[in-house]
Amino acid sequence: MFEAVLFDMDGLFIDSEPDWHAAESAMMRSNGYDWTPEDQLKCLGGPLPRVTQYMSECLQGSKSAEQLAQSIVAEMKKRMSGKVALMPGAIEFSRYLNQAAIPQALVSASPREIVDAVLLGMDEKYFAISVAAGDIARTKPFPDPYLHAAKLLEVDIEKCLIFEDSPTGLTAARASGAFVVGIPHLVDVPEEPRLKIVKSFLDIQRSHLDGWYSINQGELGRLS
Structure with a gap:
């Protein structure tokens, strides 16, 4: 064996993919970007630095990948804290x-x-x-x-x-x-x-x- x-x-x-999608969509929407299923598919499987770099490029650099990473980690930690x-x-x-x-x-x-x-x-x-x-x-x-x-x-x-x-x-x-x-x-x-x-x-x-x-x-x- x-x-x-x-x-x-x-x-x-x-x-957890629905939580990732919800967290990413909300964060991008708060920055004026409509996060689509196509965007989500491109980010499937991470890793987080690749995802947040892609997000930063979608926002034309108005938020850095590091800033976006801090926000999404905090949100996902909150979502995953519990059952x-x-x-x-x-x-x-x-x-x-x-x-x-x-x-x-x-x-x-x-x-x-x-x-x-x-x-x-x-x-x-x-x-x-x-x-x-x-x-x-x-x-x-x-x-x-x-x-x-x-x-x-x-x-x-x-x-x-x-x-x-x-x-x-x-x-x-x-x-x-x-x-x-x-x-x-x-x-x-x-x-x-x-x-x-x-x-x-x-x-x-x-x-x-x-x-x-x-x-x-x-x-x-x-x-x-």
Whole structure:
């Protein structure tokens, strides 16, 4: 079986994309800009510096990326302080992994303040560790957060399973060397030998994990 399972946070484990959209829309509207679904799609998956730089450009530099980042982090921390909404089947799947003694990590491109607020608001959680933007020098789309998580868990990243939802996160996950399962929304993602797609955590059964592990072992043997 996989040595560890690593989860993205926003839009994958927690249902926070509506909050991000509402926070970003309100902030941009207060600065005289109509934030559209197309703008939101361009920012899907972050990381925050890329998002706020894009926002600053939309505002023609009237607000700096740093100013916008401070505002949106404060708003999202407020929104995430309390009970957070989880994606369907997420906690049940995490509970199963815990019962199977498979280590888990939450690996996010969101700042530590937001990640900690989310963790505090979860009634039930089984993450051995978490990694947030700022914990290391580079965040997603670089693979560094996932490599760092594997190092903290003392596991081989090639024998880990990563769940992601956004193009930014999937780029990071694939580059890490782990086996990847995408649960995408708003974007289409083609499958690859070590990248499989499901619609929801609700669709995952033990047979899927066994099958993915067998595929991963076979691909690693072929690549060695």
